[in-house]
Amino acid sequence: QSVLKQPPSVSGAPGQRVTISCTGSGSNIGAGYDVHWYQQLPGTAPKLIIYVNSNRPSGVPDRFSGSKSYTAASLAITGLQADDEADYYCQSYDESLRGSVFGTGTKVTVL
Amino acid sequence: EVQLVQSGAEVKKPGESLKISCQGSGYSFANYWISWVRQMPGKGLEWMGFIHPSDSDTTYSPSFQGQVTISADKSINTAYLQWSSLEASDTAMYYCVRLKAMGGSGAHWGQGTLVTVSS
Numbered sequence: 001q002s003v004l005k006q007p008p009s010v011s012g013a014p015g016q017r018v019t020i021s022c023t024g025s026g027s028n029i030g031a032g033y034d035v036h037w038y039q040q041l042p043g044t045a046p047k048l049i050i051y052v053n054s055n056r057p058s059g060v061p062d063r064f065s066g067s068k069s070y071t072a073a074s075l076a077i078t079g080l081q082a083d084d085e086a087d088y089y090c091q092s093y094d095e096s097l098r099g100s101v102f103g104t105g106t107k108v109t110v111l
Numbered sequence: 112e113v114q115l116v117q118s119g120a121e122v123k124k125p126g127e128s129l130k131i132s133c134q135g136s137g138y139s140f141a142n143y144w145i146s147w148v149r150q151m152p153g154k155g156l157e158w159m160g161f162i163h164p165s166d167s168d169t170t171y172s173p174s175f176q177g178q179v180t181i182s183a184d185k186s187i188n189t190a191y192l193q194w195s196s197l198e199a200s201d202t203a204m205y206y207c208v209r210l211k212a213m214g215g216s217g218a219h220w221g222q223g224t225l226v227t228v229s230s
Contacts, residue, residue, distance in 0.1 A: 002155065002157075033214050034214060034215075034216075036215075036216035036217070038156075038217075040156075045206055045220040045221065045222060045223055046156065046206070046217075046220060047220075048216055048217060048218045051216035051218070052216065057218060087155075089155065089156050091156075091158075091216070091217075092214070093213060093214030097172065097173060098170055099158055099160065099161070099170055099171075099172050099213070100146060100158040100161070100210075100213070100214070101158060102148075102155060102156040102157065102158060103155075104155055105155040105156070
């Protein structure tokens with residue numbers, strides 16, 4: 001059971017902006033723990049695209065941005081491109097579980 | 112260059128044991144947590160547990176406690192995930208991930224080890 005909830009899917013036309021929510025609780029995001037985001041292309045290992053809520057690793061386009069507020073976080077993708085089609089996961093730490101937790105995952109489709 | 116290289120795909124029968132590995136290179140292996148992540152076919156990512164190779168301090172997800180064993184040998188920069196008795200439901204891709212801290216992000220992932228359990 002994933003304790004971080006994400007919408008199963010979001011879609012948008014090329015060039016549009018989409019957002020993915022990640023809803024947690026007072027024992028994870030709401031307790032102040034950082035949120036990280038991963039992109040997983042089909043058949044590949046996940047790739048870190050946002051760390052510590054809003055930071056981009058080197059090489060990740062600035063079309064990807066992250067934010068966090070209270071018990072939730074969100075990932076925004078602007079200027080949607082065909083190669084953004086992938087599954088996206090949020091991740092944080094949960095003090096009740098004393099370990100990492102992943103979101104349920106969101107499939108992004110470019111129309 | 113930081114690399115995590117996992118052992119190859121495995122096909123096993125129910126009831127068999129298995130140990131898969133994850134070897135780190137390009138960094139001080141003992142100084143970073145290694146996490147194991149399961150991904151069942153067509154499903155999402157699940158955190159299984161992590162280990163700090165310096166002292167083998169290990170934490171398991173409640174969902175995996177007692178089902179698997181995580182270990183590490185810092186002398187050969189390798190972490191392990193093992194099962195004593197596999198079940199069909201263990202069929203999945205397994206990834207190792209390097210973390211700077213328990214709640215940290217994973218910038219470096221292994222390529223994954225596919226485990227198939229079938230009679």
